[in-house]
Amino acid sequence: MNGGPGLYSFGDEERKELLDVMESGHLSRYGSEDDPAFKRKVATFELEFASFIDVKYAVATSSGTGSLMCCLAALGIGAGDEVIVPGYTFIASISSIIMSNAIPVLAEIDESLTIDPDDIEKRITPRTKAIMPVHMLGNPCAMDRIMAIAKKHKLHVIEDCCQAGGAAYKGRRVGTFGDIAAFSLNVFKTITAGDGGVVVTNDERLYERAFGFHDQGHKPNRMGVEVGNRSIVGVNMRINELTGAVALAQLRKLEGMLATLHTKKDRLKKALDGLPGFKWRTINDVGGECATLLTLLFDTKDRAERFSAEIGGKPLAYSGWHVYNNMEQVLNKVTASASNCPYDCEKHGTEVTYAKHMLPKTDAILDRAVNISVGVVDKGLGSGFGINIKSSDAEIASVAARLTGILKAL
Ligand SMILES: *Cc1c(COP(=O)(O)O)cnc(C)c1O
16 A cells, blocks of 8 residues: 555544544534534644644645645745745645745755755845745754754745654754744645645744635634635635544544654664665654655665665656656746846846756765655655555564665675
């Protein structure tokens, strides 16, 4: 089965929450407090998610992509604004910026497979409004360095936490560092409701704007239409009580799932430690990462290719969903910046271009990188082979033996 640890852990808890809604017949996230049929699943999920991450506010939405768009809209990022985003990320980080009429500016990754802080400053122009670090493959970005750069240049930070629900960096959960952050509840993420997303922030104004964007401009938790009270033009990205019920059951398992993933990843990693020809990807917080994947960085591209062939996969450079080189929707398009640019555009350039191999450091790393699944089993992510959150010690030992054999023979 393809999917994340939440999907693999789907069971009685979800059934119970879901039946609660089924029996009540109340499907909308909105309802009256004194209506006994209204089970408040979405509202409860939002409160518990905010408390779990340790932020003041959370808005549940219909996807991670939608959540990113809510973040951008909440910050008022739009036409002519540039947002710095890594070239290795799920395409939604980039497409959400484009759909906000803003301009994605691609940056390099480092051996953590997250945005390279050394490269961010080189990409800043007078039009840069925000940095979008992506906590890729469950690994938190180097947030202390990123926040220092953002502060120095007065830039907003939108954390893309879609692949790292529950991860922490230096004792704080991801999603608490930037101005605002987005999570996904898609089947490949740590917890899932089939599809869905969450926006979190500590800023009341951003919360109201994000909420409004997700629900036709309304203030949070409206009790009706509230004409005269709408401050932003929005769309509909609401989730219903059925989704909320599943999300709530999953959230209550997240802490336990992360602990299990760490135990299983440690076991598999220890069995392979010290074998020749590769090193582990840099993990920015070993105790805080999600431990959903084990990533090998081979000495050479050739070794990575031969290893991948043995496990029926491909190095990360081939991912059609996650590598800018393979995003034909974005490539070879030139985005003109704001025509009324108030800055010296001669000097800064007025166009942002996207071309294959424009990020040589990223390309060289991805050519040598291979994912083994621990909790996220996803061929699209390059992790079609490995273990899952339910794998027994014997299964882990057998996968480790197989990998050891391949690594020794390469
Ligand atoms: C999955 C993902 C998204 C988008 O989430 P959806 O719920 O699929 O819309 C955004 N960014 C990253 C890094 C992702 O992995």
